[in-house]
Amino acid sequence: MLERSVATPLPPASGGTPMLETDDVARFFDVSRPLIQRVIAREGKRMLRAVDGVSFAIPKGTTLSLVGESGCGKSTVARLVVGLYGPTRGKVFFDGQDLAVARSDASQRRRMQMIFQDPYASLNPRWRVRDIIAEPIRAFGLAQGTVEIDARVAELLTQVGLSPLDGQKYPHEFSGGQRQRISIARALSSNPEFLVCDEPTSALDVSVQAQILNLMKDLQSRLGLTYLFISHNLAVVRQVSDRVGVMYLGRLVELAPAETLFTTPRHPYTRALMEAIPDLDMTGRQRIPVGGEVPSPINPPSGCPFHPRCPLANDRCRAQRPELVAARGTPETQVACHAVEEGRDDPRPAPAEAQRAA
């Protein structure tokens, strides 16, 4: 007997224990040069703070998205959250249980799965699709015997919009979008409740991206899934999220309900990201690109890490790092910015909203 029929949604989720919670989680990488070279050059160890003090909770059945530019630590959070990396500091809780404990128990491990950006690299090219999808089913003992496993694989392939006959083929026989469907089928094969999706559509064309986003939404409403969704594309994030966290240099700078974030973004970096999106509505709005480059996480700037690029930076910003706290005016938003706290931030609506009103 299969553990959970695909058509039965989980009980409605509200309040209660979050599916996932991180508490001040951090992950540093040692990027020092070899010891001999360090001794010769008289330099110390060099630590790259990929993620530094990130806290959030994802209620069951909802989607939290993380956005930010390359290198800000999104994938590192994803890997921390499924236990591929251990935290340097802080804790991760999966359904109320310490992640390290949960990971040691196969019946808990089965409940979380990850989907990666590159559907080429994440599928074993020498295996038939059927075996790729069946592997977690076997590993977790979720179905016995060829007949039952085949039936489950066929069901999963159908669920992601492929044909059961596709199970006989190899990954290279599929297009990029179809391969991402196979990755999703594989992730779903252990009946997970929590999916971490790291840029699942970034390698795909827009038309294929629309197919995959629609599929992910369908699956969420049918199976009651909880998603941690990672993307650098704000428009994509707006389509799928309940809550959104904006990351910069390894930290959350803003965390808010999706609608609030897009209608009243508060952090100057969030506003800059929105400003950077090309204007498809062709209102002739002049965009002001944010200046400067993303600084290195090996030597992050003092004080607020965004201060070298921020139009509102002052002496306090250069000296003192702002904490993530409830924003003045929009208390459901948490934001790490002195200007917001002091009430000297920009009161104009979001660029996208101004554009819609125009």
Added chain:
Amino acid sequence: MSNTRPLLEVRNLRVEFPTRRGTLVALDDVSFDIHPGEVLGVVGESGAGKSMTGAAIIGLLEPPGRIAAGSISLAGRRIDNLPYKEMRTVRGREIGAIFQDPLTTLNPLYTVGRQLVETMTTHLPLNPAQARKKAIEWLELVGIPAAAQRIDSYPHEFSGGMRQRVVIALALCAEPKLIVADEPTTALDVSIQAQVIALLKTLAREKGTSMMLVTHDMGVIAETADRVAVMYAGRIAEIGAVRQVVKHPAHPYTIGLMGSIPPISHRMDRLLQIEGAMPRLSAIPKGCAYNPRCPRVFDRCRGERPELLDAGDTRAACWLYDRADKDAAHAVAESGYGEVRHA
């Protein structure tokens, strides 16, 4: 703009790849013009033939790919059949190229200054000292801070966004008439993309340079291009003024493509989606290449291949716009020209 003689004229271009299993047709009957000072955007899904079109123009088709038919003319002179050496001069002097990965253009062993100086002394009547002075000016123009100090740095000493600025300086420094830019911002961060696009746009305007801007990002096209060509399966599906193509596309494929772009301004329950995928080169359907995915397909589409036809404000390769065809006229009357959500 259409009164002037086009700077670039591409006519019935066909590019083939001979393979063991037969000849693949990568580009088929592609025709378009670029006028002086004009930015033509080229969009489409990966594999549609965008890069191939750019490569054919700059004479860098990867063998065994070859131009099998048609012609390419720059300022009235055929450039598709030039000997290698002559084409190399055209490429530096008259056409500048910018690719997705700045490292394919930059030589990692030479300082950026040396590369700029060599390009300028080869193509312009400048001595090395004059060229070096100009090189610093170019680096300043593309927004490299402390250009006089950075000129002797190597490419790896710059960030990705800075490298792409250097590539832009390199492509423009010999003052070419045409720039072919293939996904110039795709590898860059969102905030850096905006900087680079703004830079390309201003420089092209200021210098009166024409540009073929290849990208799969419709937003970039909407902001930068004057006209846009939408490619599908090695052919042009639709071409016209950017505003018309973005806001009132006529070809069913363009309508689907525009509809599948997630909007930033609101949340949709479901995105519009085109079913299926673009065909492989070895299996391009007979008739209209889009017919197996087209919601408006009718009998004629499966047998006869449509040419670009007048479709209101744009030109579209779609039988719906054949006024002589009663079935088609009926179909258009039923739905009007394409109206997209973004309009």
